[in-house]
Amino acid sequence: MYPLKFKPILKERLWGGTKLKDVLGKPIDSDITGESWELSGVQGDISEVANGPLEGISLKELIVDHGEKLLGKSVVERFGTEFPILIKFIDAKQDLSIQLHPNDDLAKERHNSFGKTEMWYIMDADPGAKLIVGFNKNVEKEEYIHSLEKGTLLELMNYEEISEGDTFFINTGKIHAIGAGTLLAEIQQTSDITYRVYDFDRKDKNGNLRELHTSLAVDAIDYELKDDFKVAYANKKDVVNTMVDCPYFKTNFLDLDGDLYQDISKRDSFTIYMCVGGEATISNDWGSAAIKRGETILIPACSSNVNINTHGAKLLEVTI
Known part of the structure; x- marks a missing residue:
């Protein structure tokens, strides 16, 4: 039960770039790698140990074999053999889609999944880089739907300028997007459920528009203006x-x-x-x-x- 490192699971994305390779040294050939999944229990993307005698063993196997020794008794009581969080580094060369994530109840009902509460720590930001986090005013559901129909959703968005060290907490239902020029660390619930509502009319390599989840998103969005996302934290040296x-x-x-x-x-x-x-x-x-x-x-x-x-x-x- 020594300190365990895991092999990164690298994901090409339409909006990805080269910072995971150039800045963080990930073993990447592609110029559009957007995500490095560092620690994942997501089905189909289970992390494997990269160091020591347990090298090559999957996180799932470790949990089955070692249970409470690996996770802790209270964690096993809550989550069984599921690893409860997903750890990533993300490089956005282009803007990500505007999206949101359902809460636990809705995700369970619709997808038999956890919801997706997450946080971001900004590691690097190009000059002028921004995030979209929430609305810039209280919005009615009908106003939101109308903005999608008219192509004016961006006028309702709240933009946040960012720099290294900025930290954001993204609770479920909050509409958001990572802006171009951003390298960040992400910590989230184990879930890959995302409702994409606007994608800047981009097309993939095959010339197709990416799927939007307009109807699913309508009842999952928090339409209220809230200033609850920027994390204020102490930064004292050599302490927790x-x-x-x-x-x-x-x-x-x-x-x-x-x-x-x-x-x-x-x-x-x-x-x-x-x-x-x-x-x-x-x-x-x-x-x-x-x-x-x-x-x-x-x-x-x-x-x-x-x-x-x-x-x-x-x-x-x-x-x-």
Whole structure:
């Protein structure tokens, strides 16, 4: 139960670019890779261990074989053998579609899936890069439908300028889009359910417009104007800074100039470290693994401590 690294699952996307390769060093030949799935339990895209004696073993096999030792007792009680979160790095060379995700109840009813609450940490942003997050005013359902029919949806959108370190929490029902020129880390519920409502009339490589989910989205959207998405968090050096604490995941920010030791014996959950800057070596009771910007490590729940050795690293620490 040493610190586990996993093979990235790389996804070409219409809007993808080369930053996952050029900036984060992912093993990519394509010029349109948009996503690196770092840790996934999504059916058909199950992560495999990349280091140590367990190399080649799937995350699903690890959960079946090690259960509570890997995930934690409370996590197994809630999710069984399902891994509850999906960890990604995303490179948007072009704007992503305007979309939203259903809540747990709607996703269960329609797709037998979890909903998709997510958060973004901005790792790099080109000058002028923006996100779309929510509406710029309270909107009636009929007004939204009319804007789709007239092609004026963009006039209702709220635009947020971004820079490195900005963090956003995207709850279910909130309409959103990642803008061109953005490299980010994403933490989300394990779900691939997305309702795409506008795609800038783009065509895929075969000349086809991508599918829209207009009717499904109408009853899933939160039409109310809410300023609840920009995460304000402390950024104190060499300590654990809370970013997001929601029912689906907890994320802390670690900006380290030196070593950090943590007793995690009472933490009834696995711990994930996403490196968003610098490099470090992360150790637990049974071993260690090196991590650099753009890499991810899973610390099993049975670990009693974690020791981070570094001369400079920025890490997202994720637990359930």
